[in-house]
Amino acid sequence: MTRENCPTACPCCRSSCSRRWWATIAPFIRAYAFEANNKAELVTSLIECVKCGHRYYQRSYNTEELNRLYAQYRGKNYFKSRRKWEPWYSRRLNEATMKPRLVTNRRSAVKAFVAPWLGSRSTALIVADVGGDAGQLIPLEIASRAYVVETSKQKAVEGVTRVDRLSEIDQKVDLVMCCHVLEHLSDPASLLSSIIKELELADGCLLYLEVPLERWRILPGMGSSLYKQYLIWISRSVPLLVLVDFLSMAFRSFFGFVSPPGFIKMHEHVNYFTESSLVSLCELVDLSVLEYKVERGSDLATHQGIIRLICRRTGDH
Ligand SMILES: [Zn+2]
Numbered sequence: 160m161t162r163e164n165c166p167t168a169c170p171c172c173r174s175s176c177s178r179r180w181w182a183t184i185a186p187f188i189r190a191y192a193f194e195a196n197n198k199a200e201l202v203t204s205l206i207e208c209v210k211c212g213h214r215y216y217q218r219s220y221n222t223e224e225l226n227r228l229y230a231q232y233r234g235k236n237y238f239k240s241r242r243k244w245e246p247w248y249s250r251r252l253n254e255a256t257m258k259p260r261l262v263t264n265r266r267s268a269v270k271a272f273v274a275p276w277l278g279s280r281s282t283a284l285i286v287a288d289v290g291g292d293a294g295q296l297i298p299l300e301i302a303s304r305a306y307v308v309e310t311s312k313q314k315a316v317e318g319v320t321r322v323d324r325l326s327e328i329d330q331k332v333d334l335v336m337c338c339h340v341l342e343h344l345s346d347p348a349s350l351l352s353s354i355i356k357e358l359e360l361a362d363g364c365l366l367y368l369e370v371p372l373e374r375w376r377i378l379p380g381m382g383s384s385l386y387k388q389y390l391i392w393i394s395r396s397v398p399l400l401v402l403v404d405f406l407s408m409a410f411r412s413f414f415g416f417v418s419p420p421g422f423i424k425m426h427e428h429v430n431y432f433t434e435s436s437l438v439s440l441c442e443l444v445d446l447s448v449l450e451y452k453v454e455r456g457s458d459l460a461t462h463q464g465i466i467r468l469i470c471r472r473t474g475d476h
Pocket residue numbers: 169170171172173174208209210211212213436439
């Protein structure tokens with residue numbers, strides 16, 4: 160049974176929601192991102208908006224928590240802390256997402272999706288990738304200048320210039336990319352609003368968004384108070400928690416569902432988008448959606464596919 164009638168507004172369409180289940184807060188997140196007095200928080204709710212299908216957690220990250228989590232992202236301390244709670248997580252596992260073939264395929268897919276919307280400018284664009292790590296997903300064939308907007312000290316790949324803020328770019332940007340960022344933010348609308356504001360999203364500037372598709376089935380029983388008590392109990396035993404966490408993850412990855420005695424875990428991703436919720440998010444900040452596409456199937460076990468979307472400021476042509 161799921162619980163109903165929560166008062167929280169959906170971050171994408173702002174409607175009130177109607178379904179929720181209990182979820183654990185990853186012990187790694189509690190230890191690494193939360194302040195000392197919040198480390199005792201064990202459970203939260205996963206909420207599903209009935210209007211757009213978006214899933215998100217009731218517990219949101221504040222700015223300090225986001226800074227702690229991402230300032231030294233995947234640095235030495237990050238790995239050390241994470242492996243304590245998730246012994247299967249390794250640099251090798253992380254590097255699997257950065258294999259050259261995989262990155263080349265992902266970059267080609269971005270280019271193929273945006274190409275029909277580029278018109279005559281298709282090879283000399285000013286491109287900016289917000290939160291784009293080293294800028295490895297920017298298709299350089301379409302760019303005369305390419306920037307990655309990153310607050311981390313990640314070194315940019317060849318051909319890409321790293322800047323701290325979009326406003327540092329003193330040229331008219333033609334294409335903004337934002338890939339695999341929105342799912343990390345408790346308020347994704349505020350990032351899109353700041354992109355629009357900071358860039359004064361010039362006439363004709365296109366915005367390309369990419370988020371993972373993570374849509375596992377949730378089997379009955381995870382909304383009951385009894386199940387909440389079970390989660391609190393299991394959260395107090397490290398070996399048991401680690402074991403059930405591993406099994407939950409395996410079931411989710413291979414069979415696409417989560418069920419008691421397994422659990423849903425709030426980790427770095429705090430939004431699980433549907434195509435409808437991503438479109439709603441754009442409309443919320445006054446962006447006009449030109450095209451979107453759901454691609455099922457993934458080279459990574461962590462998600463089931465990708466949602467791509469291209470949009471521009473409402474009123475632009
Ligand atoms: Zn919604």
